[in-house]
Amino acid sequence: MSAVGEERLADALLAARLCAVDPGLGGMILRGGGEARDLVLAELRTGLPGWASVKRMPVHIDDERLLGGIDLAATLARGAAVSRAGLLAEADGGAVIVPMAERLSDAMAGRLAAAIDGDARFVTVALDDGIEAEERSPAALMERLAFWIDLSHDRHSGHGPGAEVPQAAAPEESWTPDQIRDDGEVVTALVAIAVALGIDTARAPLFALRAARAAARLDGRAAIAEQDILLAARLVLAPRATRLPTAEEAPAEPPPPPPQDYAGEQEQGSPAALEDVVLAATLAALPKDVLARIAAGTARDRRATTAHGAGERRKSGARGRPMGARAGLPGGGRRLALIDTLRAAAPWQKLRGAAGRVAIRRDDLRIRRFETRAEAVTIFAVDASGSSALARLAEAKGAVELLLAEAYVKRAQVALIAFRGTTAELLLPPTRSLVRARRALAELPGGGGTPLAAGLRAAQQLAEAARARGRTPFLVVLTDGRANIAADGRAVRAAAVADAMAAAKAIGAGGVQAAFLDISARPGPEGAALATAMRARYLPLPRADAATMHAAVRAVQPR
Incomplete structure (x- = not known):
């Protein structure tokens, strides 16, 4: 396991201990992990009281088994109504493990969230096995769990040196987080850091405060120390960051050390100094990929959890x-x-x-x-005419290949239509074969006129055929939007434009979800007008490469 992996495992083990000390933290999201995940669950069981139970929630559990209700067998045997406790009530004081949390329905997540907000006290461990970045646990559940820890990029082969965590002090039944003292500056600092990182929920700084108190309790102290604040900000606030601090919010240079004569009498620093120290430590704890995405303005809200490209x-x-x-x-x-x-x-x-x-x-x-x-079918209609230019066509091919590979991973079907000369041709019927798709794309020729109407009509017919078979079609059109071949094959620009507009309106009236990528070097009004008629998202990408086109389409695919 890498050094980064050892640090993540150590964080996960420590988060498990903190949850065992204070179930009010809600629990944690554990993404990936394999054997490391098992170590974290074992650590949680060790920290819980001996009488506490750990319940695993079945994927398709019903409401009566989850929340409680009538015990049917006992009721029929006795002839009178007999109630039974639900799984969440049975786990009171213990833990509930939620497998495949990324597939949890919003309704079930809502029931769990209501139970977490209620009187029951249990630790929730949501096991997230999502592959794509967008595959996340439901927002209602993530909002109520203090720790989000990603172990998916590392494999554990043993208990490394970074995985050591402090042992909890002897449990006291009367212990509550409010018994851990703080001077009031802690809350100010945590709230200011949450605002600086673009965290828009009040639960995050409250969770960070509870985590700091639990860390102090875990270390056998009666007051929060600076190390507890740093730990809480790193474990709770850093994973929730959605932006980088502005220049005004950036941590300032640390103040010079006090004179040695007064070092022992130095009081705790001002709120601003504490904020600077904790914010700097939090930024240092951000993973490099997250930091880069935030800096580029592409960080998504982690509460958006549904994967792209799925059928309705x-x-x-x-x-x-x-x-x-x-x-x-x-x-x-x-x-x-x-x-x-x-x-x-x-x-x-x-x-x-x-x-x-x-x-x-x-x-x-x-x-x-x-x-x-429903099974999803992504239909690519690619302009292979001479007006697209060979360089632009090569970039379009690269974007389509990336999208094809992604559709294959999601087990969705893909289809490819090319239009050039006077007709449109179905090069690839709906299929899951990535090899066939790549071969058809590689053999896509370029040159000739732009029979846009024929390409749009062929795409609509294929979409309607897919819908008739119970599938959900999504249409991606890559063209410069400059039609010059009419539907009947005549090279009359006015008729070509009218026919293309009619075909676009038919797609819009049919309710087919679509994206229109204008790959012209100088996008004109033609593409925007066609996209409006199709009721499609218009994406002018005059200088985009294959990766940019791919990212643009993914952003507008149905969820």
């Missing part, structure tokens, strides 16, 4: 991801949820006087709900 969500009554049950009548493709129906009827059996049998009324009936995600 659809309700289903027969298959897909279980979404719980709701009141309703079976039939018409809707299936009866027997257990939920019995659970709804159980509390009323005594009033209904059904001795020896279960009386079920119409209002008790529940039907099963599922959610499916």
Whole structure:
């Protein structure tokens, strides 16, 4: 494991200890990690009280098992309603491990968030196995967990020297974070640092304060020291940073040391001095890639968690991801949820006087709900005419290849349409074969007129065919927007422009999501007008290379 990896593992182990000392920190997001993740979970179990339980939340857990409800088996056996505690109540005082947190539905994340905000006290460890930067745990959950730690880029092969953490002092049942003293300057410093780093939530500095107090408690001290503040800012505030401090907020040069005669009597520095020291330490703790993205203005809000390029969500009554049950009548493709129906009827059996049998009324009936995600199809319509110029076409090919590779990773289908001369040609039907896609792209010729209307119509037809098969199409058009070949093959510019506009309006009316990349060296009004008619995002990229085009398309792909 690298030195950076050892530092991240040490931070994760220390965060686990802090959570065990103060469950009010909420818990942590653990991204990746492999064996290192297991060490962190073991460290958390060690720090929790011996009587505390650690519960693993099943991926498709229902509301009754999570939050509590009627114990159906006991209710049917006794003939009276019997309640049971949910998994979150059973974990009170312990921990809840949430696997595949990046796939957690917003509804389930909301239930967890409500439980964290409630009276129950448990540590939540969200295991994030996302690959792409945009694949994150739901915002509602991340907001309520103090620590976000990324172990995904390192492999652990042993307990290295950087993984040592202090041992907790003997537990005191009466201990609370408020018993750890601070002089008031700590809160001012943490809030100022959060503002300087572009953190727009009040929970972050509050979590940092609790973390500092827990660190002092972990070290057996009754007051917060500067090292606790530095630790809290590094573990809590640094991962949430969305911008770099402005020149006015940048840490100033440290003040000269006090005279030696007064060193022992020197009082704690002013709030500004404390802010400077902690802010400098926090900036030094930022990973290099995060620092570079913030400096370039490309850092995304980490609470945006849904991956790009996925198909739309659809309700289903027969298959897909279980979404719980709701009141309703079976039939018409809707299936009866027997257990939920019995659970709804159980509390009323005594009033209904059904001795020896279960009386079920119409209002008790529940039907099963599922959610499916349609397969996505990204359709590339590439202008291969002479007006695109060979250099621009090469850059467009590079961008398309990057997008093709990304679509392949997401298990989405891709298709490629090229238009040149007088017609449009489907070079690659919808496929997941990256090899075929690259071969078709490499063989894409250039030259001839710009039959833009034919290219747009071919793209629309392919999108409608994909939609008819239950897929979600997304259209990417790369062209300079200067049509000169009409739909019937005539080289009449006025007719070509009118036909292209009609084809663009048809795409817009059909509701196909699209992006229009104007790759002309000098973008004119033609491309913008076509994009407006298509109801597509217009991206003028006159001097963009393949990587810039790729990033632009990813930014506008459906989520």
